[in-house]
Amino acid sequence: MSYRRDDWIDDDEYPDDRDVEELGDDAPADYDPRTIGYVGDRPSFWSPARIVLLIVVLVIVGSMLLIELALLPLIRAAMLNDPEVLDGDRPGRTKKSPKQLRRLQSGSATIDYELIFSRRKTLGIHVYPDTRVIVRAPLNTDLRFIEAHLHTRAAWILKHQQQFRQTPPSPPVEPQSVTGATVRYLGEGYTLRIETSQRQRVQLGGGEIIVSVRDATDTDHVAALLNRWLRVQAERVFAERLTACFPRVAAWGIAFPPLKIRDMKTRWGSCSSKGNVSLNLRLIHQPVELIDYVVLHELCHLKELNHSPRFWKLMDRVLPDWRDRRKRLNQR
Incomplete structure (x- = not known):
């Protein structure tokens, strides 16, 4: 028994032949009736999922590179700052020391x-x-x-x-604790007079510094009383000079510094990174204008914590004759 094509193929169910016939010369060049859709509509390699995956990989790799670049200087600096005792071509490998x-x-x-x-x-x-x-x-x-x-x-x-x-520096001269000795106070020489009294005190007047003690032969006690009096005077005078000098630098936006008085061996004053000003107790022997030089020197350090050209320009502004004062101070 023979069958015709029309007996078992319904053109409505398989419209490709009809479509080709209907499209005729207008059919696209990449049209293939044996496939679903056109050849040009096949799925691309760069699908959304692959694009997202690629972005994630790039982000991870970039983050690793940034972390490595950030840590490399720290690792290198740590290696270079290892302590090395007395010369050497490479940094030491022992524990870091300040x-x-x-x-x-x-x-x-x-x-x-x-x-x-x-x-x-x-x-x-x-x-x-x-x-x-x-x-x-x-x-x-x-x-x-x-x-x-x-x-x-x-x-x-x-x-x-x-x-x-x-020119090795001479040791600081401590006030002598015997009658007739000369004690320098604010640049002037005063004669020390020790007298016996039940009331222990130190007085200044008439070109003399009078120390009253129970036992005038106890030179250690006399020296202790005199040094205590000098410290009290230093606290008062230094605070007054700091208050008097501060307006010259107030426009720089620095805060009024706490004042400390110390018995320093090699410096007349110092300034810390925390903004504290320290003055040498022995400045109480110097004239007020030299105390001001040291005070202004340390106040300038609140703006420039170094001795760079910028620092010396600040000194020129607040104290034009600072060079002469420094020379006088170092000669005393």
Whole structure:
């Protein structure tokens, strides 16, 4: 039995033939009746899911690179700041110490110095009367940068060390505790007079400093009373000078600093990063104008905690004759 095509194929169920016939010459070139849709409509490789996956991968890789770049300087700085005792080509591998004893070879000269890392912003070099050299640097400063800076300042360091060797500082003169001794107070010399009295006190007047004690032969007790009186006077005078000098720097936006009085051996004054001003008790022996020089010097440090050119410009503004005053103070 033979069948015709029309007996078992319904053109309504399989319209491809009809569609081709109906489209005729208008059928697209990529049309294929044996597939669902056109060849041009096949799914693309860059599907939304693959695009999202690619973005996630790129984000993860980028984050890892950023973390590595952020940690690399810290790791490198930590390695470079390991302590190295007295010279060497590479940083040490021992536990980091805030203080290090190091040596710098500059030509034929050798400079031994103490390196101290602290929370500061600048690199400072200090030469002391006993010829010690102390270098203070910000935390995580590259040792190669420190040594390069020291090489540029080597001549300056050696010059000051030589000056200190040629003119060693004399020890501070303590007030003598015997009648007739001269005690300097605010730049003037006063004759010390010790008298016996049941009331212990120190008085100033008539060109004399009078110390009243029960036992005039007890020189240690006389000295203790005199030093206590000098400290009380220093607290009063220094506070007055700080109040008088502060208006010259108030426009810089700095806060009025707390004042401390200390018995310092090598400095007339100091200023901390916390904004505290310390003055040497022995300044009470100096004239008021020299006390003002030290006070203004430390107040300028509240603005510039260093001895950079900016600092000295501030000194020129608030005290134009500071060089003369410094010279006078160092000669006394």
